[in-house]
Amino acid sequence: MFPLGRWRLGLRGQLVAQVVIGVVVVVGMLLLLRAYIAQEEMDRGGRARQSVGRVLAGYIDAQLTNQLAQLARAAGQFALPGARPAPSLLEDARSRLEASSHGVYLLDASGMLIAADPLEIGAVAEAVGRRPEVVEAIARGRPAVSGVHTGPRGRPQFAVVVPVRLAAGVGQLGSLVDPTSPLFVELVEAARAMDDGIVAEVVDQFGTVVSATQRERTLLPAAFPVLAPGAAGTGQIARPIGISGDEPFLVVRVPLERAPWHLVVAVPEARILAPVRRWDQPLAGMGIATFLVLVGLSVLTSRGIVGPVQTLIQSARRIARGDLASPVPRVGGGELGNLAAALDDMRGDLRTADQARAEVDHLKDEFISSVSHELRTPLGFVKGYATTLLRTDTRWDSRTARRCLEIIDESSDQLLELVDHLLDMSRINEGKLSVNPEPTALGPLIEEARHRYGSRSREHVMVARISPECPEVHADPSRVRQILNNLLDNAIKYSPEGGDIAIELEVVDTPVAPMAQVSVCDRGIGITSDQLEVVFDRFNRGRNPLIRKIRGVGLGLPICRGIVEAHGGRIWAERATEQGTIVRFTLPLARSAVEVGGGG
Template identity: 30%
Template sequence: MEASNPQDPGAAASSYDDLPDGLVVADAEDRVLVFNRAAERITGLPAARALGRPLDTALPLVDLEGRRWWKCTDPYGGLAIRTGQPETRLLLPDGRDVLVTARYVREHGGPVSRVVVGLRDTSARARVERRHADLIATVAHELRSPLTSVKGFTATLLAKWERFTDDQRKLMLETVDADADRVTRLIAELLDIARIDSGRLQLGCYPVDLPELVGDQIAGMTAAGLDVDRFEVRAEERFQVWADPDKLRQVVANLLENAVRHGEGRVTITMALDAAQTAPAEADGAEQQRKGEGPRMVAMTVDDEGPGIPEAMLSRVFTRFWRGNRRGGTGLGLYIVKGIVEAHGGGITVGRAPGGGARFRFTIPAA
C-alpha cells in the first residue's frame, strides 16, 4: 500500500476508512488531516467539512455540563508531560453522546505534533452492558430456585432428622442431588459461553464414529423412559468425523433433547455426506489442500413433527436467552451448540422439517 501524503487530507483519511472506530487526526497547527468513515458515521458530520479545519470547529464536543471540551482540555498547551485524555463520554452538537479518547503525540518531548482522537458509539457499549445485565439476571434467577430447594431440604433434615423415615430422607436427598446437578449444568454453560465469546474454546479432536455416538445418546434417553420407537436413524454409512467427542456429544444431546421436549411424534436423525461441500472421494487431505478444496463434510439433520418454529423467530434461535414461547431453561443451549459447531469448522442452520416441525442441520468435517 502506498503511504498517504500527510499534506493531502483526503489521502490520509482513505488509509483509515476500514477501521471500525472513528479516527480524527490533527497536525501541529490544529488542522484536521484525517476524518475517517467511521467518524462520519458516529458523529453524523461530513469529512469534507472537517478536513483542514481546527478541531474545535471540525469536531465540536461538549461535556455533560455543557462546557466546550477542546477549550477545557487545551491539547496544544499545558504541561509537556501530558500524553492525552482518557476515554470520556461527551456530547455531539445534536445531543447524542459519544466516547472520546485523545492522544498527544510529541517528538523528543517537544510540542504536540499530532492529536489523535478515537471515537466510539455508545450504543455498542450499551448493548454489551445490556447483555451482561441479562446474563446476570438469568443466572440469578436460575440459581435461586435450586439453591432455595437445597437450603430448605438440608435445613429441614438437620433440624428434624429423627422425625423422618428413611424413605423420606432418601427422597429429600435425591431432590438435593438433582438440584445440585442443575446448578452444575448452569455453571458449565456459563464457562462454555465465556470460552466461545473469547475464542478460547479448546477442542481435542480425533476420529469419532458419529452413528455410534448418536446411538449411545438415544440409548441413554430410552433408558431414562423414552419409547425407542420415538427415534428413527438414517445413515448412508458408518461416518467418522474429526471432532472433540465430548463437545460433539453435547451438540447431539442438546438437539435431540430439544426435539423430544418441544416437538411431537417421531424424531428423525439423518447423517450423510454434505453434497455442497464434499470433495472428490479419491482425493486425500493433502491433495485436497493442493487443489484448494476444503475437507469433506458430514451433515447431520434432526427433524421433529411438532409445531415448528415461527418464521419470524428463526433468526433468533441461536442467540442468547432465546426460548421462543416456552418457559424453563436458560435459553443458552443452542447458542453454545452454534459456538461448538463453528469451532469445529462447520455450520448449523434451522428451518422447517418436511413433517411441519423444526429441522436443525449441522455440518462437521469428516475424519
C-alpha cells in the first residue's frame, strides 16, 4: 500500500491505486511476453534463413573455386619448359571451364593482351585487367574475382583471374563468367524452392547485384544497401529498394569465401510474424481477466486491512522474501513511525550486505573462470606435446623432440607460477606469508628484472633510472624479485601497443623514516581514477573492458601488496600524466643506512 502520511489517500484510494498499478504491470508483462515471443520467432526465422544462405553460399563458393582451380592449373602450364603457344593453351583451358564462361584471356605484366579465346573478348579483357580490385589482388600474387559489369553485347559478366608467371613478369590469366547462365541462376533460385517467399541476391564488393531470384535485377544496385557489412546471425529488419511494395523484410547476410561478395537472403517480416499474431486475442483476454481478478481481490481484502500496521507487516514480509530494493513506507508517527524507520534501516543494512556478498560472489566466479582458463591453456600444451612425443607411428628428430620438451617445460613453469600465486594469496589471507629480510641492494635486482623482461618483449623499451645515492634496503631479495616480476609482467600485458616501461629507484622521506621508493611506469591502457584502490583487492581486475580481455586472474597486485606490507612498506597506483599507469611501492632502508643518514 501507499504510505498514508505522504499520499493522504484513504483506504479506498490506496486500493484503487493498487488495482491500477497491478493492471499496468500485468499489461506491461503481457506486452513484454508478446514482444519476447515475436523476437524469438524473428530469431528462429533469421537462423533458418541464415542456414539456407550458408548452403547457397557454399555452392556458389564451390563454383568460383572450380573456376579458379582450372585457371590455376592452366597458369602452371605456361611456366613449364617448352610450353605450347599461348592460343593453344587458352583453347585447352576454355574447354575445361564451365559452360558459363564467355572465354579466357592472357595479359602480360603491363596489362596488354597476349592472347584471347575467342579474340573478340580482347578489348574487354584488357579493361578488366585494369580494374582496381584485379590489379591489387594480382600485385599481391593472389587470385581475384572482379565486380559484375557489362560485357560484350550488353551481357553481364564478371572475371575470375589468377596470376601467371611469364618471362617478362607476372601476368594475368582470366575467365569472363556469365552470372545469368543457368549454373548461377539455378543456384540462387534454389533459395525460393527451399522457402517460398524468399528474396535472394548475390551482391559484389561494389553493391551491385550479380545474380538474384528476380533475374531482371542483375547489374542493378542491391535491394538492401543499408544492411550493415557485418550483419549476420539472426539478421535485421530493412526495407528494400527497387522491389515492389514497401513492407519490411527480415534480412540476413552471408559472406562468400572465394570472392569479396555476399549473399543476401530476405523474407517479408509479416510472413515471419504470422504465427505470433494468433496470440494477440488470447493475450488480450488474459489482460481483461487479470483486471477483473485484481478488482475482485481488492474488494475482498479491503475489509481485513488495518492501515499502517498491515503496511508494516507487508513490508516485513517483503524483506523476509529477499526484496531489499523496495523502501519501507513511513506510516504514521510515534512508535509506528519509529518502527517503520527501524525496519527501513534494517532493510538498508541488509541490502548493503547483500550487494557486497553479490559482488564478492561475482568476483569469485570471475576468478574461477580466469584460473580455469589460465590452467587450461598450459595444460593443453603439456597434454598435446606429450601426446605428440608418445606417438609410436612417427619418429621425431632430436630438434623437434627438444622443441616439444621446451614447450612442455615453459607450460609447466606457467602452471607452477599460477600455483605459487594461489599459495601466496592463501598465506597472505591467513597472515602467514613468510619473509626473510636482510640488507639488500635494489639496483642489481632492478637491472636483472629489466634485462629479463626486456628480452621477452621486443615491442617495449625497458628503462631503469636508479639513484646512485640509494642505500640498501631491509627486505627479502626473493620477495622483492617477485614484486618486480609481477609489476613488469602487468606493465607489458596492459600496454599491448608497446612503448617505454620505466623503473625508477629513489629515496623519499615519509612521516616515519626515509624509505626506498620503486616506481614502474608504463604507457598502456591505464586505470580509471575510481579503480586505483580496488585493483589491489584480490580477484579484482578493474572494470575497463580492454583490461578484462587480457589474460590474468587478478592476483598479481594483491600479492604485491601483501609482500610490501609484510616488509612495513606501502604500495599504490597513480594515473600517468599523459597515458598509462604508475605503480609505486616503498621498502624500509637497512639499519646501517638509516644510522648513517641519521648521523649525517
